[in-house]
Amino acid sequence: MTKSLRVQTLGMFRVWLTGELLPNVVWKREKAQRLFQFLVTARLNDSHNILPKERIVADLWPTLDDNRADRDFKVALNALNDALEPDRPARTLSSFIQRSGLAYGLNPDADIQIDATDFRQGLKIAARSERDDTDIAIDQYRAALDHYAGDYLPDAMYEDWASLERERLQTLYLSGAMRLAALLLRREGYQESIHLCQSVLMIDRYWEEAYRLMMIGHALRGNRPLALRAYEQCRQALTEGLDLLPMEETTALYHRIANGEAVSPP
Amino acid sequence: MNQEVVSFMLRFIREESNGQPARWRGMIKHVQSDSTADFAHFSAALEFMQNHVNETIRQSFGDEETLLTPEEILAETAKLWGELAPRYTDIVLQSMELMLEQGRRVGESMAESMANWGQGVQQVNQEQQTQMLGLIERLTTQVETLTGKVDNLEARLRDE
Numbered sequence: 001m002t003k004s005l006r007v008q009t010l011g012m013f014r015v016w017l018t019g020e021l022l023p024n025v026v027w028k029r030e031k032a033q034r035l036f037q038f039l040v041t042a043r044l045n046d047s048h049n050i051l052p053k054e055r056i057v058a059d060l061w062p063t064l065d066d067n068r069a070d071r072d073f074k075v076a077l078n079a080l081n082d083a084l085e086p087d088r089p090a091r092t093l094s095s096f097i098q099r100s101g102l103a104y105g106l107n108p109d110a111d112i113q114i115d116a117t118d119f120r121q122g123l124k125i126a127a128r129s130e131r132d133d134t135d136i137a138i139d140q141y142r143a144a145l146d147h148y149a150g151d152y153l154p155d156a157m158y159e160d161w162a163s164l165e166r167e168r169l170q171t172l173y174l175s176g177a178m179r180l181a182a183l184l185l186r187r188e189g190y191q192e193s194i195h196l197c198q199s200v201l202m203i204d205r206y207w208e209e210a211y212r213l214m215m216i217g218h219a220l221r222g223n224r225p226l227a228l229r230a231y232e233q234c235r236q237a238l239t240e241g242l243d244l245l246p247m248e249e250t251t252a253l254y255h256r257i258a259n260g261e262a263v264s265p266p
Numbered sequence: 267m268n269q270e271v272v273s274f275m276l277r278f279i280r281e282e283s284n285g286q287p288a289r290w291r292g293m294i295k296h297v298q299s300d301s302t303a304d305f306a307h308f309s310a311a312l313e314f315m316q317n318h319v320n321e322t323i324r325q326s327f328g329d330e331e332t333l334l335t336p337e338e339i340l341a342e343t344a345k346l347w348g349e350l351a352p353r354y355t356d357i358v359l360q361s362m363e364l365m366l367e368q369g370r371r372v373g374e375s376m377a378e379s380m381a382n383w384g385q386g387v388q389q390v391n392q393e394q395q396t397q398m399l400g401l402i403e404r405l406t407t408q409v410e411t412l413t414g415k416v417d418n419l420e421a422r423l424r425d426e
Contacts, residue, residue: 062271167277204293247281249283
């Protein structure tokens with residue numbers, strides 16, 4: 001039976017080995033898990049499928065001298081191989097890990113599925129579908145955004161090397177969620193659209209487009225007080241946090257709703 | 267080895283409203299503490315960074331005071347001096363060369379002025395003239411001595 005890995009990096013870190021969830025104890029050492037997460041991050045960054053050992057060591061053991069860092073790297077690599085493939089022949093790498101000279105990475109030929117990759121590819125496919133079929137695009141956006149269960153590798157929150165990918169994925173989520181919220185308004189999916197806007201505002205409470213879509217969603221549902229309240233929340237957040245006023249487009253939308261004029265989806 | 271890293275993640279957001287000029291705002295995150303700040307002016311982001319860098323410096327000094335013994339501090343100082351010394355010699359040599367060059371110019375300028383002065387003022391005192399010439403001679407000797415020292419230093423550095 002071919003071995004496979006499924007890796008959850010969004011919201012929390014979990015790994016399934018051929019369908020079986022690996023318990024935390026399997027890593028034995030925290031650095032073995034970190035090394036694996038580091039290699040996953042390198043895989044997500046398409047231009048760095050494998051990395052020289054020096055680069056890995058510099059990021060994971062920045063405070064150790066060369067000898068100690070080299071020794072700790074070997075220990076962590078061994079623990080990682082044990083975790084992923086405990087029954088492999090002695091002194092060999094796991095089939096999930098690739099070595100090329102003194103560079104290491106995830107084996108591109110191994111069956112490794114990473115949620116962050118599915119998320120990114122799903123968003124790409126959805127964006128392409130938008131021009132042809134709104135309903136298909138909506139379904140594809142939904143499927144892609146479902147992968148985003150939270151920040152990338154939250155247990156590596158204070159690691160430099162994970163921050164870039166975390167930021168990249170979060171901004172993809174924000175823009176993808178906004179696109180889906182806008183499309184849903186065209187298909188009368190008001191409640192779902194409003195929820196998406198709220199989830200964006202949980203991440204960035206100054207995202208003005210989210211307030212506007214929320215105002216339109218409430219207004220189209222016939223709930224004018226909530227639409228006006230969304231504007232008030234926007235004004236308050238921007239004024240108190242950034243000393244800014246809402247943009248003219250947002251204020252004009254507020255006046256249209258306040259005056260009882262019709263609003264339409266973007 | 268003691269290494270302190272302070273890193274920041276900056277996000278700029280461009281927001282455009284129909285027909286209105288785009289507006290920029292941003293968010294900055296201090297990676298090591300996960301603390302964030304939103305800003306509409308970049309000066310606020312710079313202030314955020316400055317505060318975190320200052321805090322790290324303050325903490326590292328605080329740690330050294332409590333953890334390092336006098337011997338360790340001396341060893342650290344010697345190590346730093348060892349790293350700085352080669353560059354220090356270069357800096358001193360460059361400074362000396364600059365001083366020498368300035369000395370030469372001052373000497374030439376004075377000699378020229380004295381010559382002009384001698385021509386212009388016929389009734390100059392013989393004793394004053396002798397004093398000035400003596401001064402120029404001493405300056406010339408000092409310049410030559412300094413040049414010799416620099417040559418020696420350069421030769422020693424080359425040998426090392």
